[in-house]
Amino acid sequence: MRDLEELFSKLNPMAEEFVPTSIMDRSYCGENGGRVARVYLKGTRDSWGFARKKKGRLDNQGKRRANNRTSMAQREDVIRRTVYVSDIDHQVTEEHLAALFINCGQVVDCRVCGDPKSVLRFAFIEFTDEEGARAALSLSGTMLGFYPVKVTPSKTAIAPVNPTFLPRSDDEREMCVRTVYCTNIDKKVTQAELKLFFESICGEVYRMRVLGDYRHHTCIAFVEFVMADSATAALNCSGVVVGSLPIRVSPSKTPVRPRVPRPQIH
Incomplete structure (x- = not known):
């Protein structure tokens, strides 16, 4: 006991608390430039930082809910x-x-x-x-x-059309008059077969673009005729079975623009 009393008597009561370096954040500086230790107890978090992050998440969630309510209200109005x-x-x-x-x-x-x-x-x-x-x-x-x-x-709103696809000039508006939009095309039907179908019934096809992907079982096509009367006649083809499926034909709101060749990389 005397030995312990002697040891404790030698301690400096004004000394700073000892903090192990393994749990000390030495990158945090005090007001006078001196290093101040921030102690993180094992199993706990920095409560201030955690509260700030949680508040940020709640704010973002609130904004998203407000935006969703606004968009739903706008859609219901439409x-x-x-x-x-x-x-x-x-x-x-x-x-x-x-x-x-x-x-x-x-x-x-x-x-x-x-x-x-x-x-x-x-x-x-x-x-x-x-x-x-x-x-x-x-x-x-x-x-x-x-x-x-x-x-x-109506129970639904009209889906908006991408404005970049809309006609940009009088010439492109005239192209739309001669163009039809065809959907529900059997993937087994080739572009040549589809063109032959429309030309045999409606008239000469000037340009055609067939589009499809692996996610859908059918294709779509934009068919531009030489004459506007041919496009009008093509509307009567809606419901006609081509291949194994009945196609759907409607007036096109977008022209069939010529493809721009990609620059070759040497």
Whole structure:
């Protein structure tokens, strides 16, 4: 005991607390430039840094939820301003359809689509306000072409078109008039066979682009004819079986631009 008392008596009571270097953060400096030890107890975290990270995650999650709520509200607003039109004659163009509904209100977009199971087509028409959409419902039963169209509230919004694909000049707008968009194409049908099909029924094809990937069981194609009348006639081909599948044909909103050759790397 005397030996221990003698040892303790030699300790300096004003000395700094000893901290092992293995748990000391020597990169943290004090106000006067001196090194200050920050002790991390085993099994714990830096509570300040952890709280800051947690707050950042909560803030980001809150922003994402707010953005999702905003986008959902915007989408629901667009749906309320959109009507679904069915039983559309193949001779009826988007211009004819928009002209019918223009008296109901200002039309933002008009999208005609083909149905492989029907000889008729359907469309979505979006107005600038809900009043236009409600007024459009009264036109259900109106004769347009050879059939009376049906107008009901839409359950979906019109999918936006990539603006870089839209026509950029009067020449490209004229190209769109001569172009159709064909979907649900059997992958076994070659481009030459598809071209021969359209030329034998509709007229001379000027340019064609067939697109497909490994994820989808079918292909799509943009078919540009020499004459605009040929493109109109091609709309009647919607529902015709080519290969083993009925194709869907609708007017194209985008021109078939010539491919730009890639620069060769030497």
